[in-house]
Amino acid sequence: MEEKIKQIKEQALNEIDRAETGQVIEELRVRYLGRKSEISQLFSQIPKMDSADKGKYGKELNILKQTIATALDEKTGTFGAKEEKIDLTLPAASFQKGTKHVLSHTTEAICRIFEDLGFIVYEGTEIENEWHNFSALNIPLEHPSRDAFDTFYLDVPEKREGKYLLRSHTSPSQIHVMKKLKPPLAVISPGRVYRPDKVDASHSFMFHQVEGFCVDTDINFAHLKGVLLHFARRYYSPDVKLRFRPHFFPFTEPSAEVDVSCMICHQKGCSVCSQKGWIEILGCGMIHPNVLGACHIDPKKYQGFAFGMGVDRIAMQKYGINDIRLFYENDKRFLDQFDEV
Amino acid sequence: MKFSLNFVKEFIDLKITPEKLCELITSAGIEVEQYEKIENDWVFDVEVTSNRYDWLSHIGIAREIAAVSGIPVKVKYPKIITTPALKHKKIIIKNESDCPLYIGRRIAGVKVEKSPAWLRERVEHCGVSSVNNIVDITNYCMLKWGNPLHAFDYDKIEGDIYVRRAKKGEPFLGLDGKERELVPENLVIADHKKVIALAGVIGAKNTEVDEHTKNILLEAAIFSPVVTRRSRRLTVETDSSYRFERRVCPEYVEIASSHANELIHSFANGTFSGYAYAGKKPKERKKKIPLYFGHLEHYIGSAIPQKEIKTILTHLGFSLGASSKTKLDVNVPPFRLDVDQAVDLYEEIARVYGYDKIPSSLPSIKNRMPVGLYDFKKSLRDFLISMGLQETVTFSITSQELMERLQQGEGINLINPLRVQENMMRTTLLTGALDVIKHNLNQQTHNLEFFEIADIYKKQKDGFKETPSLAIAMSGGPEKACRLKGMIELLIKWLNIDMTGFEPDARAHFTNALKVSVEKKEIGFFGKLDKKTRDGFDIKEDIFFCEIDMAKLAGIKKDKKMKTFGRYPAVTRDISLAVHTDTLFKDIEEIITAHAGGYLQKIEVVDTYRGENIEKGYYGLTVRISYQSQEKTLTSDEVDALHGKIRQAITDRPGVQLR
């Protein structure tokens, strides 16, 4: 027995010393320490021994087992670093990152700037009636935008507020909010809008707008300019310039269209700005007293401004997207490119 | 519209460069598309807003230039002669809402010939082709005053003149040489026998003024903008329809007509020989608006000097009444029907003063507006993206044919669709998901995982319902089913809800669909699109789809509260089963849960096996159960006892055997 223990110890330590891989070590572990190992067999002889030998050999076998186990562990420890080689020239694993649609991203980025100023987001409904989409916004009955050429009408039984339609702009949000709540109000309202435009590179029968308005006792045209300038500086660049051009909208008076200085050519003229140095981004104005009146807000006491912008167009300009249809095709190769969150 | 600088200079002594002029009028609201030099003239192509019909005339443009440049306009008005009355012909207007006023002048003995050079230049530079002296004079007067005129060959008119709606199918050969069949939407000028003009749009060939014409009838009128627009949409847009659609100045009808008469006398030897009219002549409009300087400042946010206000208004053609330190009475001229109240004056003053001179300042914002669903949508969007999903935006309008094929509730039709492919509002986001998956698979892009947040629209008994919804769609193999389910569970967990219920849902076109419920409330469904349906769309991969009501989803959201977690070690035990394919995993799960005595931490499927060594109709399933106590370390014996009970309970169930 004594001889056997010595022999196993020498052989095992020798083999462990020569082992070069983790796999060999594990094989040795099974061979020397496993259930069917020589040591196990020696252990099984112990119960047949007399009591003096039982104590002696039991102890020696345990020491042997411990010695081999320690040697195996130590050897394993020396591998790890040098053994498990990895080839970092292998191609990288591909990850699918979730992506926000560029129209959502643009909408959120626009809204966020106004939210930071204290505006709250309100989302209206897309199915509207004539009163909310036109009449309350001071758009007269004979106005061309009411024609079937410019607005989608829906097969829903007409009620007191006129025919049902798909909103042709986000401005009805103003009406919904002002009918329900009294000023002070500062609201930003994004969403889908619809117009029967034949689809081409720059037209889509569905597109997106962001409407904003602010009403209180002392909101004036200078505030409109200030808020929009703040927006443009945050969204485009701190050194952007704005140009307010007088324009006409039935629901605002005075009204303006707003251009930003072309950030691509720095107003030297380029294809993006049609050589004008300016890019039109939105329409705005002081809310017409008739609109406030329609919502039972006293125009003698309250005044405010409103503005509206096309999200699709802003995203197209910003990212150099030359075809509006790309937004709605949702080709993965397009979606993958807009991974800003 | 195009205007000529030389033409404008007939009314204003202007000495600025075209560049400067372009800048000035752009800042006042006349957007210059482009301008070019033609001979010794400059021609500006400008965009005119729909309210400013007065800008569709050179006099109107001149007034605007006067306001921005500070140089006054000089306008010479013609003398208005209305005698003798026209004999042998009456003018009859059938409906004065179609045509409030119609004036006819007979001019005799005209000599129709080529226009003199100055006249030809005026009309041609404005993009109107020169025809002959008579036609050119009518166009010249339109360009000058903004009121379209028309000259008929008097001798070709048979009987009286009617302003009436066309009969269905009535033939009409226009001066553009095009034959048209008219409809009752078209307002026409007719004699006893035939249509002689499409009112406000274009004249007829049958009464054309040519070199043989001796006598003419000069028409000046007001036609309804709406009627003109509808009529034009069915036929052709002309310089005339463009102006009538935007209204014409009623006071200038007589003026334009008289001026044309004078010019025809001078340049075509014509002699005025009869006057007739029908409808109502405009009453002199006396519109007075009180302007309070204080309110103007409060509204604009800038103090504009009173002197400057007065100059601006005067140059624009407004006349000033009584004035005090705080108030000024402003009289609105007849050519400014668009100016109706004080804010209209504020715009006139502010834009001419210069929007750029008004300062920019940030208001202090107060708000009564409560927060809505947007914030939830936004964070939901971020959450879905964090799971690796890609957001899509697809059309809300789809086809009735597709809606009927998918049978997902009754949709709302569009009354005026552009195409049959888009004639109904969708009742499910599935339409968009199918479109997007199909497109991408066709582009050889696979492994698709999309979501969309958008509204769906359903017809209801008393109208309709618009519901904000969330859809998740995946394409690929069967493993996507569990992936989608896992995402739904994670989504519910994100809302701080512990338990999600899945109940069978018999839904058309889906195999084994499940309703998703939270606290017994159904919030949506998910399932696999059946093969037949997907084949119908020619999609080659399995489609897994989930749709959830957004408002309900937001409604179940709970506040986050930290939960304690067990620090005592969990003990795992595996159990290998042969399960009949008709047995649902849910049944096994329920048995385990019921017998685990509150010590169940989780159940995992570690292996499934199909093939030989297993009874037909059965599959192998290895489940790993983790036991954990919140109070102590479970001993092996305790776990073995629990596990034994569970094994027994499972074995008792038909369709499940131990392996």
Ligand SMILES: [Zn+2]
């Ligand atoms: Zn540029």
